[in-house]
Amino acid sequence: xxxxxxxxxxxxxxxxxxxxxxxxxxxxxxxxPVLMEFMVDPEENVFPMVPAGGSNVEMIFExxxxxxxxxxxxxxxxxxxxxxx
Numbered sequence: 001x002x003x004x005x006x007x008x009x010x011x012x013x014x015x016x017x018x019x020x021x022x023x024x025x026x027x028x029x030x031x032x033p034v035l036m037e038f039m040v041d042p043e044e045n046v047f048p049m050v051p052a053g054g055s056n057v058e059m060i061f062e063x064x065x066x067x068x069x070x071x072x073x074x075x076x077x078x079x080x081x082x083x084x085x
Contacts, residue, residue: 004035013037 004011010030014023020038027036040046048059 001035001037007033007035009033009035011035011037013039015039 001011001013009032010027012023012026012034014020014037023036023038027034045063047063048061050056050059
């Protein structure tokens with residue numbers, strides 16, 4: 001937490017799922033600015049997410065249905081086109 005230290009603020013890190021609640025409680029109960037870092041496995045699906053190389057309008061809000069065979073991008077674009085049509 002060198003960044004937090006450099007700015008003189010409290011810093012907390014969660015590296016495992018079991019640490020998330022404790023880090024949130026510590027961070028939210030600390031007076032003043034706080035940096036909270038949550039290490040996430042690159043293969044984990046964390047939503048909402050923006051696909052690599054995509055823009056914020058292509059944000060994905062849920063995992064694509066396994067049976068659809070469509071990529072998350074095409075699925076989201078279809079939803080947007082239905083909404084805006």
